[in-house]
């Protein structure tokens with residue numbers, strides 16, 4: 001004899017049924033011979049196996065399954081660690097910076113270096129007080145802002161590796 005955990009569909013009453021075999025169970029169900037002892041309904045089917053219904057172990061990972069994952073946790077970096085140079089620069093950024101540096105070299109080779117008088121000289125060129133030419137030099141951010149407000153184009157030049165020498 002096999003014991004099946006059964007459940008009626010209308011009211012979900014749980015009860016046990018004894019059968020000679022699974023085929024015997026199927027045959028009795030098909031002929032409506034199995035009825036719920038509580039409500040008498042013959043709409044009866046096998047309940048889920050009890051370990052799966054009552055047990056919660058299958059709902060989540062067991063502690064043994066969690067443990068390896070916890071081991072992969074990345075340790076927090078010590079405070080003050082800088083990640084700025086941890087990875088190579090983005091290829092596109094590196095290319096753009098290289099182009100800027102190339103432009104800076106070209107400007108320096110063709111333009112007149114005017115040093116810290118850049119804003120003053122740029123203004124004189126703009127207003128026709130001196131020979132029109134390309135210049136480069138140093139300027140404070142507020143000076144550049146004033147130049148731009150006056151319609152004088154000024155662009156920052158990136159530092160070049162040779163500047164460090």
Ligand SMILES: [Zn+2]
Nearest residue numbers: 008013036039
């Ligand atoms: Zn019932």
